[in-house]
Amino acid sequence: MNNAYQVVGQLSTFFDRMMTSADLPAQLALKTFWGLDDDAYQKFLAQAFAGLPKNFSGRLLEVPVGTGVLSLPVYKELDGAEVFCLDYSDKMLEAARERANQLNLHDVKFIQGDVARLPFEDDFFDLVLSVNGFHAFPDKISAWAQTYRVLKPGGIFCGCMYVKGENSRTDIFVEQFCDRQGFFYPPHETLASLKNFLNDIYSRAEVTNVESFAGFVCIK
Numbered sequence: 251m252n253n254a255y256q257v258v259g260q261l262s263t264f265f266d267r268m269m270t271s272a273d274l275p276a277q278l279a280l281k282t283f284w285g286l287d288d289d290a291y292q293k294f295l296a297q298a299f300a301g302l303p304k305n306f307s308g309r310l311l312e313v314p315v316g317t318g319v320l321s322l323p324v325y326k327e328l329d330g331a332e333v334f335c336l337d338y339s340d341k342m343l344e345a346a347r348e349r350a351n352q353l354n355l356h357d358v359k360f361i362q363g364d365v366a367r368l369p370f371e372d373d374f375f376d377l378v379l380s381v382n383g384f385h386a387f388p389d390k391i392s393a394w395a396q397t398y399r400v401l402k403p404g405g406i407f408c409g410c411m412y413v414k415g416e417n418s419r420t421d422i423f424v425e426q427f428c429d430r431q432g433f434f435y436p437p438h439e440t441l442a443s444l445k446n447f448l449n450d451i452y453s454r455a456e457v458t459n460v461e462s463f464a465g466f467v468c469i470k
């Protein structure tokens with residue numbers, strides 16, 4: 251596996267500004283490369299966490315957590331949830347741990363690992379969340395299988411990912427930059443292929459999109 255996210259880990263303040271639309275350069279990049287203006291960015295955020303019930307209190311796996319820039323503030327609001335955050339990059343995890351400390355989130359467990367070999371028993375989680383993960387995983391077949399395996403029957407699998415075919419400028423950016431630099435791994439799903447695939451695996455799957463980001467909420 252290449253180390254693109256080890257480098258991002260070192261540059262995580264830049265990455266975090268991008269992900270949170272924190273300043274003008276970040277907003278310009280979101281608009282130019284991802285087609286997300288302010289309004290669409292808010293929809294993207296809502297879509298990413300749409301499957302996580304407000305009062306969720308079970309066992310939750312987030313994979314990949316990255317620096318936790320989007321998800322850790324959400325966990326502040328979840329009393330009683332048991333949260334496990336996994337990522338392959340120890341640099342990203344380091345930034346996530348630091349953020350958790352700043353937020354006084356002391357019960358979240360951080361685990362370095364590979365989504366293709368999740369270190370949990372079958373049916374262990376009530377909810378598996380994957381925000382911006384599947385376009386970045388090299389072994390997607392194992393990632394789909396493993397996230398399904400560790401989820402309880404009736405559990406929720408939700409999150410978001412890049413899909414191709416919705417915005418041609420984004421597709422060029424992904425192909426020419428994200429894939430080539432090793433941030434993303436092709437092949438990428440289309441909205442239609444993702445809908446079909448998730449509906450084949452899960453007993454129920456709802457797939458939406460905001461520009462090139464597909465949101466999914468599935469029930470095992």
Ligand SMILES: C[S@@+](CC[C@H](N)C(=O)[O-])C[C@H]1O[C@@H](n2cnc3c(N)ncnc32)[C@H](O)[C@@H]1O
Nearest residue numbers: 255314315316337338339342364365381382386
């Ligand atoms: C685009 S970041 C998304 C992180 C976070 N969810 C967010 O939205 O800010 C992708 C993450 O996937 C992680 N990753 C890539 N391959 C992985 C694998 N095989 N297993 C676990 N994590 C992986 C990278 O280390 C990186 O932190």
